[in-house]
Amino acid sequence: PESRYNALINLRKGEIGREIFSSREIYEEELERVFTRAWLFVGHESQIPNPGDYFTSRMGAESVILARDKKKKVHVFLNSCRHRGMKVCQYDHGNTQLFTCPYHSWSYTTEGKLFGVPQFKNLYEGCMEKEDWSLIEVPKMEIYKGTVWATWDDNAPDLMTYLGDAKTHLDLALDCRDGREGGSEVLFGVHKWIIPCNWKFAAENFLGDTYHNVSHRSVDLIGIGPSAEAGVKGRRDNELEKAQHVWANFPAGHGVHSAIMPETWEFLDTYKNNPVVAEYFREAHARRKERLGAEQHRLVPFVGTIYPNTSFHGNQPRNLCVWHPHGPESTEAWRFFLVDADAPQEVKDFLRSYYMRYSGPAGMTEQDDMENWNYATAGSRGVIAKRYPYNYTQSLGKVQTSGPVSGNVSLQVSEENPRQFYRRWRDYMNGADWDTLLGRKDQGPASLAA
Template sequence: MATARKPRSKSSNRNSLVDLESGVISREIFVNPEIYAQEQEQLFARAWLFIGHQSQISKPGDFFVSSMGEESVILCRDRQNEIHVFLNSCTHRGMKVCRYDEGNTPVFSCPYHGWSFATDGKLVGVPYFKDAYKETLDKSKWGLPEVAQVCNYKGSIWATWDKHAPSFAEYMGGFTTYLDFLLDTWDGAGGETEVFGGIEKWVIPCNWKFPAENFIGDRYHNISHRSVDMAGVGPSGVGRRDTTEREGATALDISFPERGHGTITFLRPDDKKTTSYQHSKIVSEYFAHCESERQKNYGKWARLLPGPSTVFPNMSYLPRQPRSIAVWNPRGANSHEAWRWFLIDKNAPPEVREFLRHYYITYSGPSGLTEQDDMENWNYAHNASQGVIARRHPYNYQMGLGFDGPPVVTDGLEMPGQIRNVTDAFAGEQNQRGFYQRWSEFMSAPDWDALATWRNGNGKSH
């Protein structure tokens, strides 16, 4: 498609590929390597990205090697207890200064020529500094490139390479209302959450946007998961989730099109107190206790039961069943590397920990009975979208377009975002459209002044 390669103007490129008025999106944005290359510059070098969890680096010197877009980065807690994120590439000749996945170290020493970097990223050691450099090398200028901003939000660590990007709080806007349900403890009391040891990492042969848009609000793919629903991997032995807590709830799709985030959320009737995970004694007592604490701690907000969500661009999460974070790291237009963190309340009893761990493994990732089928679909959807004829036929995002859902009765809950009631419709695609609206803006906007549309009063949800 010529417009994809040589757009007449940035806006025509955007309009021709992502047409949200008609609800169609060109396959080019998934398969075209030039668009993929633009994404690295326009999107991944400017957006806030998820890096890891503070429990992975609890002590000074602890590090975890993560990924921002295509690039390897080191998340590290320095000796002063400050959290840093730097590029994992020596400033001298580019060698990875760390090829371990995680650990604790006083220094990152490059295996190539021996330049050494402290846990705060500063260059501290240069071989032949006196003899070969005559001490003229300004070490202060050759530390590991560090991200422009880093934020620890309730234990989740985020970073951006763009110093002009808004703060993480502004980037998220009201979406933290929903993200909090993932990061807070199950009882909402503000205790500590940690990640299980073992971060799943695997390669999925499809563009990174397939899973990002699936998690943001795709309620339409039950057929994908029919086999697991029949085999029953859910905590109560049937289906793939324990859906009792959602009975009678209003199904909401919530989009933040001016920011790109989106979530599936359920709004329970006020008098409904049922909770999930009620099939074995210790586990059910624990979750029943958490639920009653949750009611106290969240008050009327406890009516919200969060579901699958995506923080723009490539961090997705499941806040409850199974409670986990995924990052879809781009690896070329045709592939990506999925990373998966699994969360647990630090004070959860051993029986609960074991119950959740088992459920997490059997639901999620490459060995998960549920997600195996997602990956097959994304794989071959991408595969069948690469040909010249296929590329002439855009994807359809028209579900729910052009008409409103029934009114949402929130009884005074001021929920942020563009909310659509899909209880009767079963599904809708407003969240996906919101995601691609934001994607187009990132692809064409010259800078963050243009990207921070909400500052002009244009944003619908704050």
């Protein structure tokens, strides 16, 4: 029988039902069907460098602990006591030998083992074995270039299979500016804030909704590039306008917007207010070209979303952002700003101020976006409004299966990336197997799908 989700996601017509952005029932099903299966970004190794370090994160709507044990092994645990569910870790981050539950004081080691139970001999001996009551740990966890990812699905494919060729674009967010692999760290704390919107509006925006740039027109006019010279356009400048832009999506539902810069692409001195920073990026640009070669060097990823809710900016401001579900009409946004770990302090300080000016709850661009997503969510709820689907027809049928980058590629602004994202979303909601979720049964543009 036709599922509710097949009816809501009509890819051939490019129509998507509004209630997927506002229904509580659908939201609850997403937590069960999407967030217990997909790979989710949990944190960065640089946040837990030493034995006993921990960072409290989330997977879906649930709290998890990212911890490094005594032997330096990394774990991801559900932050929930096995006795009555109290959070065993109340802090955002820190260092500990034991996670001690505040309710009745059961304690767990950083390997997750149940260690201390008050009055164990009197009350529990013979009734339970401590080994059976460890913290609940994710069945699969992988570290990629410092980023830690986990899934609750024992049958999920490995992370590299899941990422597929989206990895090439994600890499620029994770690698050093000079092209060295990894080597990044999270700069200052994680920005966290709550947006009154459905999480999918944010995830979708980062699939490459370049069409919304009009929302940031005021920012463009005053200039918010790294130099932020009033009246001077920042990074959104000439060379980018000359580049070949590509919007690519991948079988597992990820989508990116990247640019292939002109062959003549030279370092663009957008940091001229600060000679130390300008020199750092000029050198990094030259070394990256040497390391990657002239062709690969020209690929500059801007934004992308790794299905379902981890987005990234590949260029400045370089970061990962997780859109945690927090209710059908609420998203908890977490932004992890990244910087070359060995960059001079002056460069880090400069980027700190630039990142905060650009992104985050008080950043200039994010405020524009949040207002859009807020009202779009409200517009998905109305009794009359819900009778009318949203229009996802942009560049329908104008996608090619091979292009200058891998994946299904559009060379003009396109909604094919969201169409692919919602094709996978529909499959997760229908409880599909992993071959379907990885696109092995339906390679090719979503717009051709039933």
